[in-house]
Amino acid sequence: MKSYAKITAQGAYVPEKVMTNEDFEEIVETSDEWIQQRTGMKERRIAAEDEYSSDMSYKAVLDLQEKYDVDLSDVDMVINATLTPDHKTPSVASYVQARLGLEHAGAFDVNAACAGFTYALNLANGLISSGQNKKILVISSEVLSKITDYTDRTTCILFGDGAGAFLVEYTEDDPSFIASTFGSDGAKAPNLYCTEHNQTMFGEDLENPGKIVQNGRGVYKWAVGKVPKIIEETLAKTDYTTDDLAWFVPHSANARMDESICERAGLDKEKLLMSLEYFGNTSSATIPLAIDLAMQRGQMKKGDLTLLVGFGGGLAYSSTLIKWDL
Template identity: 75%
Template sequence: MNSLAKITAHGSYVPEKIMNNQDFEKIVETSDEWIQQRTGIEERRIANEDEYTSDISYKAVLDLQEKYQVDISDVDMIINATLTPDYKTPSVASYVQAKLGLKNAGALDINAACAGFTYGLNIANGLITSGQNKKVLVIGAETLSKITDYTDRGTCILFGDGAGAFLVEYSEDETSFIASSAGSDGDKGHNLYSSELSETMFGEDLENPGYIVQNGRGVYKWAVGNVPKIIEATLNKANYKKEDLSWFAPHSANARMIESICDRSGIERDKALMSLKYYGNTSSATIPLSIDLAVKEQKLKKDDLILMVGFGGGLAYASTLIRWTI
């Protein structure tokens, strides 16, 4: 008997507070036109002071339950992808497990920054196909506003808060997962980091301890140069061509970056699913939020071929080629 992993439900949650581009005109030297031209972002959601990553993760799962009326009482593993946990320990996943009352579920956080959700899906696939688990919640959630320096014009306009969740289950006859890849260029980690301590690292003094620090040009150059290769390698594993793709769901970092990646990869721009226009860069949550938006807009159909590619801090990446099974 085969053990196959199948995506059976998805959900999302974003905080109520909206911060639009005009709001940034009041705090840093920028403009709505400048932000939109360079990033494609119009607004982003900001968590309340007392709203944390575990809270929005939990609400994304509640949305999943409400949409699909699924029973999650027998979930046996929770994987929470985040770089903004409530605490160093306990994990966000443990808080979610407690909030949901899932007494028989394992719980762990993974931090692969913007690649976290795709890493989480690949881990869930491995756990289920190996027979270790049968029902896994994979959550990507961030409260990046809590580690954003709102005096830094180069980064503060980018980031927002949000959460997305997928339910991945054991199946005997249908799988969502076709091919995947993962890797990291750790020697380029200095281009995107967040440190709690002002230490010397990467051969240079760290800036703004506690906040996100990003060399936007460095990340852009790496992504545009490497993501097309990741796309090609993933498709080649399964003997698919870019023309076979129904949709491309990259990490929603920057619309101009995604357009360049599409052009270099030979993927039509209108096949790219993005969540940044209304939510900004939500790191590990961008891909599930993009998928959720596409479902709401009635773009996705059963059996659509979707390639997800997460990339970011590390600089880490992970891809997942799936067949949409919902």
């Protein structure tokens, strides 16, 4: 008997502290108008000093559990996407596994930067479809505020903190997952990176090691050129076209960029779901946060054909076409 995977619950969490565009006017040379025109962002959430990725992951799972009243005692794997783990080791997933008391569950992290959530979802689908696992928590959590250089006006306005979680379970005949892609363009890695060392492999000496360094123009150009091709490649594996999509959920890095991607891909902008307006760029967490917002607003319905595309540092990318059934 063939195994399939189905998304059965979702949840999210964002910290209480709000950082507005006006707050940035006090620390760097910028303005609310400038930020909104170029990014579409108004606010972002900032983790407390003693709040870390594992804390937010755990709270996102609690939200999932409360919304859908699901039993998590038989979860057999925890996958956590993050580029901001509490420590190099143990994994954030291991902390979450312990806090949930999942004694018989495996746990590991995925670091594919902003593509991390779609990478993790596709891994969960593969593990369940192969018969290896039956019930997997797929989580994304980022505390980007802890690696943001607040003296760099070009990047500090972008990033926020947040977490999202999906429950993916075994099903015999009603799968959520239809088609997917993975990829990376490592030659363009210098466009987006974070290092703990003073000197990078690209030959630079950093004044603030451990902070995000980004060539925004380079990432923008790559994404606008590459993501429409990813959309085409994913749909080509099916009988669907962009007209069949109910929703397109890309990584919420920049509203202008995502709108340009829609134009190039021939996608109606009304199908675009983003989370950046009030949460900023939360890297791997932008996609589950966008879906959580859409669910709160009553936008997403059972049976909606939905395409998720994550892309970012690496420069890595991943897509998954799903049938939404919540």
